[in-house]
Amino acid sequence: MKKNIQASVGKVSFTFEEDAYESLSRYLHSIENHFSRIRGGQDVVEDIERRVAELLGQRLKAGEVVTLSDAQAVMDILGEVEEITGQGEEAKAPLQVMRKRLYRDTERRVLGGVCAGLGAFLGLNPLWLRLGWLVLFFFFGTGLLLYLIFWIVVPAAVTPAEKLEMQGKPVDLRNLSASLGREMEGTLSGMKARKRWEDWGEALRPTLDRLVRLVRKFLRLGGTVISGLILLLTFFLLVLLIQLALGEASLIKIGAAGVEMQSWSQGIAYIFPSAWQGWGVLVAVFIFILIPLIILAARALAFLFQLRFHLGWMLIPSFSLWLLSVGFLIWSGVVVLRQFSASATREESLSLKPHGHRLHVQMDPPENLEGLLVSDVRLHIFRNASDSLWRLTLQKTSYGFSRVFANSLAEALPYEVVVQDARLHLPQAFVLPQGMPYRGQSIELFLYVPEGGLLTINPAVAEHLAFVPNLQQIRDEDMHRFTWVMTAKGLSCADCP
Numbered sequence: 001m002k003k004n005i006q007a008s009v010g011k012v013s014f015t016f017e018e019d020a021y022e023s024l025s026r027y028l029h030s031i032e033n034h035f036s037r038i039r040g041g042q043d044v045v046e047d048i049e050r051r052v053a054e055l056l057g058q059r060l061k062a063g064e065v066v067t068l069s070d071a072q073a074v075m076d077i078l079g080e081v082e083e084i085t086g087q088g089e090e091a092k093a094p095l096q097v098m099r100k101r102l103y104r105d106t107e108r109r110v111l112g113g114v115c116a117g118l119g120a121f122l123g124l125n126p127l128w129l130r131l132g133w134l135v136l137f138f139f140f141g142t143g144l145l146l147y148l149i150f151w152i153v154v155p156a157a158v159t160p161a162e163k164l165e166m167q168g169k170p171v172d173l174r175n176l177s178a179s180l181g182r183e184m185e186g187t188l189s190g191m192k193a194r195k196r197w198e199d200w201g202e203a204l205r206p207t208l209d210r211l212v213r214l215v216r217k218f219l220r221l222g223g224t225v226i227s228g229l230i231l232l233l234t235f236f237l238l239v240l241l242i243q244l245a246l247g248e249a250s251l252i253k254i255g256a257a258g259v260e261m262q263s264w265s266q267g268i269a270y271i272f273p274s275a276w277q278g279w280g281v282l283v284a285v286f287i288f289i290l291i292p293l294i295i296l297a298a299r300a301l302a303f304l305f306q307l308r309f310h311l312g313w314m315l316i317p318s319f320s321l322w323l324l325s326v327g328f329l330i331w332s333g334v335v336v337l338r339q340f341s342a343s344a345t346r347e348e349s350l351s352l353k354p355h356g357h358r359l360h361v362q363m364d365p366p367e368n369l370e371g372l373l374v375s376d377v378r379l380h381i382f383r384n385a386s387d388s389l390w391r392l393t394l395q396k397t398s399y400g401f402s403r404v405f406a407n408s409l410a411e412a413l414p415y416e417v418v419v420q421d422a423r424l425h426l427p428q429a430f431v432l433p434q435g436m437p438y439r440g441q442s443i444e445l446f447l448y449v450p451e452g453g454l455l456t457i458n459p460a461v462a463e464h465l466a467f468v469p470n471l472q473q474i475r476d477e478d479m480h481r482f483t484w485v486m487t488a489k490g491l492s493c494a495d496c497p
Contacts, residue, residue: 047161
């Protein structure tokens, strides 16, 4: 009966048969002995271990044991050390079909290596991608936003294995050794200059090292704080989105007025030309917010717990879905804005005949609440200079996709004024019935008070006053506390202390 051994390769745990474990251990030990003498060789050793773990994971199912044939197949794919040293016969490695992975190419970067990395992934010249990004920059800064998102989301190709994956080359000993050799050749040209620096700058080296370590500590601390804040923000935004999606009522503020919706379905029916577009906008908003939010949270978790983060095949679909949501939101915004492109105002005038020369104005809640409640009602108070009558002018305003349609909405706006004895009853809001869309409807009331007329208002009216001028310069919200008299110079407080 074969003995099984539990061991980890590339930080991944496997169960090996004893002969497979010994064979793979000798193989990895020979690689470590060869590359340990070369500068940057430790990165190659770690890349090989990760590649071994990846290949074993592809061959095995959950719970299976690594056999000698599995280990030998992995070693055949990666190649032997003797092949790159020239001491052994060159073996023909099994054909490997490698998919390119998206990384930022920091060796050919101008800023963050995004265009160079995309060029390697797509097989394009990075120059054309940079020009495309420059063009997008002038479209409301879209290019800058997309570049920053890619910079944050896409990891940099740091290790030799990641650079090979970026080019779509097999991660084996031959390619890793060649990549390491190219890096060494690239550094030889600068070695004399560095040697000259080392000769006369040796005294500064300890100070510079301490400064670099200090800066790294601050960056690490800042990254930890920012990652924590991102996770906290992600949690609260997700909770908010869930509450908005499941909430039965909400209040949307439009300036000083309010539009109260009883449910999302009601708001969609009143605002959007069609129901499918409204629900599509709601879904697009969730996608627009959630995709960057989830990616940022994943990056933050990877930073906090020192994990490798790579979107892999999910990057293109998720980014395409995000761009689709942006395009749908822009198109829907244009469609909705066209519904507000024209405006119309209907005007009605009423003569008021209160008993005596005194009028009390009060605002009451509307009796019928079945529909969309809109409280965009404003009251202006002026002196009637033409005659000695109390007059009230109503201006009903609405927007629409055409002037004719806007005029029909303004004319159909439900708002009833009632005069009883010396009281003027005005609704605090109006209710749009089912079938009448919301197109920015509003009510402007103009009350003309004759000279010598006495006026009082209730607290609800004070909330809808439109900066009523008075001789004492009392604020609108405090005017309900006093009695007012219209004089030749304007409205004056009759009982102010």
